Amino acid sequence: MSLLEVRDLHVWFDLSDGGQLHAVQGLSFDVDTGERIGLVGESGCGKTTTVLAILGLLPPSASVAGDVRFEGESILSGGEETVQSRRWKDIAMVFQGAMNALNPVKTVEAQIIEPMELHGTAEGAAARKIAGELLEMVGIPAVAGSRYPHEFSGGMRQRAALAMALACGPKVLLADEPTTALDVMVQAQILQVLTGLARDLGLALVLVTHDLPVVAQVCERAAVMYAGEIVEVGAMEELFHAPCHPYTRLLFAATPDLYGEEDVASIPGAPPRLDREIVGCPFRERCDRAFDRCGRERPGLLPLGDGRAAACHLNDEPVDAGFRSR
Amino acid sequence: MSGARTDLERAGAASSDEAPLLEVRDLVARYPVRRGIVGALTRAPRRFVRAVDGVSFSLRAGEMLALVGESGCGKTTTAHTILRLVDPVSGAIALDGRDITRLSQRRLQPLRRRMQMIYQDPYESLDPRFRVRQAIEEPMLIHGVGGNRSGRRWRIAEALARVELTPPEMYVERFPHELSGGQRQRVAIAASLVLDPDLLVADEPVSMLDVSVRAGVLKLLDRLRGVGTLGVLMITHDLSTAAHFANRIAVMYLGRIVEEGPAREVIRNPQHPYTKALLSVVPKRDPRDRSNPEILTGEPPNPTDVPPGCRFHPRCPVAQDRCRTIDPELRPAGSSGHRAACVLVGH
Numbered sequence: 001m002s003l004l005e006v007r008d009l010h011v012w013f014d015l016s017d018g019g020q021l022h023a024v025q026g027l028s029f030d031v032d033t034g035e036r037i038g039l040v041g042e043s044g045c046g047k048t049t050t051v052l053a054i055l056g057l058l059p060p061s062a063s064v065a066g067d068v069r070f071e072g073e074s075i076l077s078g079g080e081e082t083v084q085s086r087r088w089k090d091i092a093m094v095f096q097g098a099m100n101a102l103n104p105v106k107t108v109e110a111q112i113i114e115p116m117e118l119h120g121t122a123e124g125a126a127a128r129k130i131a132g133e134l135l136e137m138v139g140i141p142a143v144a145g146s147r148y149p150h151e152f153s154g155g156m157r158q159r160a161a162l163a164m165a166l167a168c169g170p171k172v173l174l175a176d177e178p179t180t181a182l183d184v185m186v187q188a189q190i191l192q193v194l195t196g197l198a199r200d201l202g203l204a205l206v207l208v209t210h211d212l213p214v215v216a217q218v219c220e221r222a223a224v225m226y227a228g229e230i231v232e233v234g235a236m237e238e239l240f241h242a243p244c245h246p247y248t249r250l251l252f253a254a255t256p257d258l259y260g261e262e263d264v265a266s267i268p269g270a271p272p273r274l275d276r277e278i279v280g281c282p283f284r285e286r287c288d289r290a291f292d293r294c295g296r297e298r299p300g301l302l303p304l305g306d307g308r309a310a311a312c313h314l315n316d317e318p319v320d321a322g323f324r325s326r
Numbered sequence: 327m328s329g330a331r332t333d334l335e336r337a338g339a340a341s342s343d344e345a346p347l348l349e350v351r352d353l354v355a356r357y358p359v360r361r362g363i364v365g366a367l368t369r370a371p372r373r374f375v376r377a378v379d380g381v382s383f384s385l386r387a388g389e390m391l392a393l394v395g396e397s398g399c400g401k402t403t404t405a406h407t408i409l410r411l412v413d414p415v416s417g418a419i420a421l422d423g424r425d426i427t428r429l430s431q432r433r434l435q436p437l438r439r440r441m442q443m444i445y446q447d448p449y450e451s452l453d454p455r456f457r458v459r460q461a462i463e464e465p466m467l468i469h470g471v472g473g474n475r476s477g478r479r480w481r482i483a484e485a486l487a488r489v490e491l492t493p494p495e496m497y498v499e500r501f502p503h504e505l506s507g508g509q510r511q512r513v514a515i516a517a518s519l520v521l522d523p524d525l526l527v528a529d530e531p532v533s534m535l536d537v538s539v540r541a542g543v544l545k546l547l548d549r550l551r552g553v554g555t556l557g558v559l560m561i562t563h564d565l566s567t568a569a570h571f572a573n574r575i576a577v578m579y580l581g582r583i584v585e586e587g588p589a590r591e592v593i594r595n596p597q598h599p600y601t602k603a604l605l606s607v608v609p610k611r612d613p614r615d616r617s618n619p620e621i622l623t624g625e626p627p628n629p630t631d632v633p634p635g636c637r638f639h640p641r642c643p644v645a646q647d648r649c650r651t652i653d654p655e656l657r658p659a660g661s662s663g664h665r666a667a668c669v670l671v672g673h
Contacts, residue, residue: 211609
C-alpha cells in the first residue's frame with residue numbers, strides 16, 4: 001500500500017453549451033512516503049485538475065469519479081466531509097500564485113498559525129514556535145514572521161506560502177507550478193527547499209509543472225500527461241534516457257538544454273479536443289511513429305516492469321517496430 | 327539548419343565591416359519613484375529607478391542578440407528605450423548609422439516601420455475583434471504602405487507564408503480565438519514583417535507558449551534572421567533558449583550589461599561571477615546531471631538603490647575590497663568579441 005493512491009480518476013466539466021469536457025480520463029498513480037514525483041505535461045493536459053480533484057477543490061461544474069486513498073482510506077467517497085479532515089492536515093498544496101494569495105493585512109506568522117488553529121493541531125505559544133521553525137526551514141529568519149507580506153520579496157512570499165502549507169505537518173505536498181513565475185535564482189532556492197523538505201521530513205512531494213528540467217532536477221519519478229491521461233510513468237532517468245512513449249521523447253527534444261548540441265524540435269499539431277470522445281491514440285496525429293493500429297485502438301497504460309508503464313502500441317508490437325529494439 | 331550552431335557561422339555574422347544595424351552607446355533611462363503625498367509635502371528628494379544605467383551594444387543585420395537577465399534588470403526598458411517608447415536620459419541610439427536618440431516623434435514616425443516589436447503574450451497583443459487579415463493589414467494602413475487593396479491583400483498572404491501559416495487562405499478570415507498560442511504569435515510576427523522591418527525586438531516571444539510549439543516560433547525567428555537583412559534583439563530570461571538560438575548573448579544585471587559575447591562562449595566559458603552563478607542555477611534536462619547550483623545570497627537587486635563600486639559586489643561570491651569602489655567597465659575577456667565587466671577579468 002502506498003501513502004497516496006489515485007485510482008481510475010475521471011473529471012468532467014460541464015460546458016455552457018450543454019456538453020462535457022473530459023479533463024481527466026482514468027488516471028492512476030501512487031505516491032510513497034518521502035518520494036518526489038513529477039506530474040508533467042503541457043497546458044490543458046489535466047495536471048492541475050488532477051491535484052485539485054485529490055483535494056476536493058474543484059468547482060461545482062466538475063464531476064469526479066474514481067478513488068483517491070490516503071493511507072488506504074478513501075478520501076473522496078464521503079464528499080467534503082471525508083476530504084476536509086485530510087486537507088492541509090495530511091495533504092497540503094502550494095499554488096503557482098501562492099505568493100500573491102497571502103493576506104496583506106495579516107502578518108506572515110499569523111497566516112501560518114491560522115491553519116494550525118483551524119485544524120486544532122496547535123495554538124498559542126506552541127503554534128508560534130512551530131511557525132518560527134517552519135519559516136527557518138524554508139530559509140526565512142523566524143523573526144521575520146512578524147512582518148507583512150508586502151515587506152517580503154516574491155521568492156520570500158512563495159517560501160512563506162510553503163511554510164503555510166506545512167503548518168499542520170502534512171505527509172503529502174502537492175505543488176502546482178511552484179516556481180513558474182519566479183526568476184531562475186529564486187527558483188533554485190525554492191527547489192532546494194522542496195528537495196530538502198522531502199528528504200528531512202519524509203514529505204512526499206507531487207510536483208506539477210510543464211517544465212521538464214525542473215522535474216529532472218527535483219524528482220525521482222515522473223508521470224507524463226497528455227490529453228487527460230498518463231502516457232508514461234517511470235524513473236526520471238529512464239524517461240530521459242530511454243523513453244517508451246513518443247510524446248515523452250518529443251517533449252524532451254522540444255526542451256532546449258543549456259549545453260545541448262542537438263536540434264530543438266517542435267511537435268507539430270495540437271492536442272485533441274477533450275469535449276468529444278477520443279478514438280484511437282490521442283497523440284497519434286502529432287506522433288512521428290504512428291501506424292494503422294493507433295487510429296483504431298486507444299492504447300492502455302501497459303506495465304513494462306520496474307515501475308515503468310507507457311500507453312503506446314509500439315511497446316507490444318513485434319521487436320523490430322518496438323521501442324526496446326532501438 | 328536553424329539549430330546548427332557552428333562557430334564559423336556565428337563568427338561570420340559578427341565579423342562584417344559595415345556599420346551595425348543598431349548601435350547603442352551609454353544608454354541611460356530612469357523612471358521617477360512616486361513619493362506619495364507625504365513625500366511631496368515634506369519635499370523629500372525625488373528618487374529615480376535607474377532601470378537602464380549605461381548600456382552599450384551593437385547589433386548587425388542577420389544577427390540575433392539575446393538580452394538575458396532576471397526580472398528588474400532593465401532588459402525590457404532597454405528595448406523600449408531603443409524603440410523610443412521611453413525617452414533616454416543620456417546616451418545614443420543609432421539605426422543604420424543615423425542617430426535617432428533625439429528625433430521628434432514626428433520625424434521618428436517613418437522610421438518606426440523599420441523597428442518592430444513582438445510581445446510576450448499573443449493572447450493580449452492581438453485585438454480579439456480583428457480577423458487575421460485585419461491584424462496584418464492595420465500596420466500597413468497606419469504606415470501607408472502596401473499600395474491599394476489588392477496590393478495589401480497580396481502582402482498579407484506573403485507575410486502569412488513567411489511565418490509558415492499556409493495556405494494563407496485558411497487563416498486570413500480567422501479570429502485570434504480560433505488560433506492556437508503558437509499560431510497567434512506567428513500572426514503577431516506576420517503583422518510586423520509586413521512592414522519589412524530591419525530590426526525586430528522580440529520580448530520573451532515564447533515564454534507564454536507551450537513547450538511543444540516554442541521551437542517552431544524560435545526557428546521561424548532564426549530563419550528570418552538568417553536571410554541576412556533583419557537583425558533580431560531577443561529579450562529573454564531563459565538562458566537555454568538564448569544558448570540555442572542567439573548568435574550573441576548580453577547578460578544584464580541592475581541596468582548594466584555585465585558580460586557580452588558569442589553565445590557559445592558566454593555559455594561555455596562565462597567570465598563574470600554573475601553569469602557563472604546564473605548558469606549554475608539553470609535546471610538541466612538530464613536527471614543524471616544534477617550539478618550544484620551556486621545560489622546567490624543577499625537582497626535581490628534593487629534599481630532604486632544601486633550599490634557603489636561594482637553593482638554586483640554585495641552578492642558576489644569572489645568580491646574583493648576594491649570591488650566596493652571600482653565600477654568596472656566591459657573589457658575583453660577570453661576569445662574575440664567576448665567582454666565582461668569584472669576587475670578579475672583580463673588579468
